[in-house]
Amino acid sequence: MYIAICDDEKIYRSEIESLIDEYFSGKNFDYVCRQFSCGKELADDAQIYDIVFLDIEMEEMSGIETARALNRKNRHTVIFIITAYHKYLDDAMDLNVFRYIDKPINKDRFFKGLEKAIALIDNSDFTFKTVNNELITISKNDIICVEVMKKKVTVSTVDGDYISREKMDFFRKNLTASYFAVPHKSYIVNFNYVKKFRRNEIELKGNHIIAIAPKKQAEIKNQFMSFIGEDYGN
Secondary structure, three states, X not given: OEEEEEOOOHHHHHHHHHHHHHHHOOOOOOOEEEEEOOHXXXXXXXXXXXXXXXXXXXXXXXXXXXXXXXXXXXXXOEEEXXXXXXXXXXXXXXXXXXXXXXXXXXXXXXXXXXXHHHHHHOOOEEEEEEOOOOEEEEEHHHEEEEEEEOOEEEEEEOOEEEEEOOOHHHHHHHOOOOOEEEEEOOEEEEHHHEEEEOOOEEEEOOOEEEEOOHHHHHHHHHHHHHHHOOOOOO
């Protein structure tokens, strides 16, 4: 596993690397951690990173701009934004940003986020059958949402839509990672693709507007707040 830390302040780069080392201490896990002092240096690096910790406010190339460049190289890179400012949340929602980590860094929250990121990277492939009897195998995290309408189940992915032969119960049983949620009996959504979250609906990439059932609004809000960061504000 390759991990990158990008911050123009050495004190934070060293703190994050120290926390990463502490997290993996005693675990049988191979990883390489590299530090970068500016976004352009990271964006120009040929290595594809599994996890990236990005400061949001850097000179020459901001964390948001760097995240866009990383997305173009590999959409599966798990990106953490390290910041003392939440005003960039809307911009980050348009990108593959996995978590906000506040400065000063809370160790327990950092470890929980890292644990979930590793689970996401280890995400297994998923196979389902279409109405044309084709077998489709994709990464679970490439699924944006699953929708059932008039008994027709549509699986929307980053590479296109498929009409599934499987029933909705099949997807509920198999899509159980923490980034999946069921806001309505007709939908399963992947929080990694949320553009806007409102009390009664979720807007996903690909212009999907998903209604949240009234009885599930508090539950889905709490699940989403936990996803973007356990201690993130209300």
